[in-house]
Amino acid sequence: MPDDLREGRIVIVGASLAGLRAAETLREEGFTGSLTVIGDEPHPPYDRPPLSKQVLLGRMAADAAALPMRRDPDAEWRLGVRATGLDPVGKQVLLADGESVTYDRLLIATGTRARPWRNADEAALDGVFTLRTRDDAGRLTERLAAGPRRVLVIGGGFTGSEIASACRERGIEVTLAERGPGPLVGALGGTLSMLAAGLQRAHGVDLRCGVTVTALRGNGRFTGADLSDGSRIDADVCVVAMGAVRNTEWLAEAGLAAGPRGVACDAGCRAFNMYGIVTDDVFVAGDAARFPHPLFEYQMLSLEHWGNAVTQAEVAAHNMVSPEPARRPHLAVPVFWSSQFGLNIKSVGVPTFSDQVVIAQGSLDERRLVAVYGYRGRITAAVTVNMAKWLEYYQGLIETAAPFPPGPGAADGRPLVAAFPIPSNVPDPKGLFHGPTVALTGYLPDRRLTVVRPAD
Amino acid sequence: MQIVVDLTRCQGYAQCVFLAPEVFELHGEEALLYNPAVPDDQLDRVRQAAAACPVQAILLGEEVSAGAR
Missing domain, CATH: 3.30.390 (Enolase-like; domain 1)
Incomplete structure (x- = not known):
């Protein structure tokens, strides 16, 4: 197989922002072979940021956020089917429907999913939600429109704070519970967390920090929650906004350096195998990737950022079809944004x-x-x-x-x-309800030691 | 037709809000909200907005067709 792969088969697993932009870039780069994109959701690629903003506010429908194409990537879209495994020797992606797809080069862009509430029975109560997909957003919006007496949001990260903001704007009472010292502290540190906390309280959010939620209550239908300080919140909707889980389980047997923090790759988006040797036919981009960045002492970064999904997908796609000397590094400085309580918050670099x-x-x-x-x-x-x-x-x-x-x-x-x-x-993320969306996956630089100990 | 705004790039110049107020709005001083599904009667305005954006953050295009297998 030639390095500049003008022919052959490329498979992209993940049909969201990174998968779509990679597919388009492959064609822009002149790739003329067969291209397959696999996605577990039944929907064509759509944009997620509006789901916690415009959609919850009732300004647009949850199913109206389809992403525009830059160009038609002329791909075969296998939507609504999950990838369940990867055979790196036979070069096949195994699918939940029993079929498999053969590749010459593979891009992993499986992203993340919402971290579910830890107790499955409590999570199954009617009225308990997570927010990640457009179907999640549709169901939650419907419930907000029905005028609940109170919404409990668990987790004070960006998603949780945006949900609380949307609720207040709709005139709904909301309690936000965060285990850490304040909202947004995991991403922005103490000073701006104070600003966020003041803002939430000024907008009427019942903000409870330094507490955990010990149980969700209800008999079939969610009615409230118990907090670790002994208090009880009566609410009819609960949104679990405790960060994201990377979709890497399907790679468990693939021999790659894949785990809960993502799939480790080099600056050119090539995945490492489990021995730390870089592969040359498996690439990673978007929220599922974990990559070294020279501006941050080569610490491995895991980013849940819209802009990173786009730029990393472009670099990965370029490198998939380019010979070695023409390959590019993914060196973009991380940027993200959030809008909540009428403020526009943007970040560049890595505040943590x-x-x-x-x-x-x-x-x-x-x-x-x-x-x-x-x-x-x-x-x-x-x-x-x-x-x-x-x-x-x-x-x-x-x-x-x-x-x-x-x-x-x-x-x-x-x-x-x-x-x-x-x-x-910047607190240790272990003590937070919300996972930071910029994760240093090595160590916090102002701590001199990494302490390894079993989880509590 | 669909749009997406690269809010990483958006700096809140709000040209789009002036040119296509039914599609784009400012929420507070500089947070942009917009409707990704552009009604046909707004297409010309949205094209003007995309052209006028000082940071070229607006992408207009077709969505992936649902029938593709």
Whole structure:
């Protein structure tokens, strides 16, 4: 098989954003062979970010979010069938319907699913939801439209906070329970978590931090939950927003470096096998990938970001059909966004890769600011709240390893509003309900040791 | 026709909101909400919005057809 694979068979497992953009890119790169895309959901590729925003607000239907194609990738779409296994020797993807598909090169883009509530009987109560797919969003929206007395959201990450925001905007009472010290703390650290907590309370969210949910109650139908502080929440809808689980179980027998944190790959999106040897016919992109990034000391990153799914899919597709010297690294700086409680929050870099943070522009009071994160004297991330136009500027500082804290004049010419960097207070993700959407899968850089101990 | 806005790139210039207010709206100062399924009578406006976007964040195209196997 030639390296520049103009013919042959490419199979993409995963028919969401990364799978679609990879398929299009393969054709743009001149791939003329056969292309198959396998997806477990019955729907053609659709966009997920609106599901926790426009859809929950009732501004659009859950089934209206189909993704536009850049070009028709002329692929065979095998939708509504799950990939159940991979035979790397026979080069076959095994499907739930008993069939198999042969490949010369394979792209794994299976993404994540919502982490379910730990007790299956409680999770099965009518009124208990997760939010990941358009079907989830449709069912939850229907229930919100019916006017529940109270919604309980478990988990104060981005999804949980956006759900709470949508509920309040619809005039629905909502309680948000988070095991960690505050909402969004896993992704943004302590300072912006304080902003998020204040914002939620100002919008009438009954925010409970530092508590766990010990049981969901109900007899067939969800009626409330018990919290670890002894209190009880009466509610008729519960949304479990406890982060995501990577869809890698189907690779358990495939001999790849695949596990709960994703499929490890090199900067060119080539998957590692279980011995840490890079493969040359299996590639990974999107939320399922775990890849090294030179800006963050080559720590392996797992990102649940829209933009990363697109750029990593493009790099993977390019490399799948390009000879070695023409291959490209995936070096994009992570960017994500969230809108909640009327604010637009955007992040560039990796805020959890930090030991200090400073508010470089704006202020918490104004609810309009840029927080800049540093690690050992260089800038590693920035988060804007309603100041998105500044993001690009700070991205440049991150890419050039500019000194932290940024000097006066580094931004808008004003002296720094809060001149004193303070600890960024990024907690150990083990203590949170919400999984961070930017996961350093090695170690937190301000901890000197990785402590390995059995789970409680 | 469907649209998707690359909100990684969007900086809230809101040109699209002026040009196609039935499809795009600002939620608060700079968070953009939009309807991905573009009604036919809005297509021309959405094309103008896509062309006018200073950061070229709007993609307009057909969805993958459901009949494809």
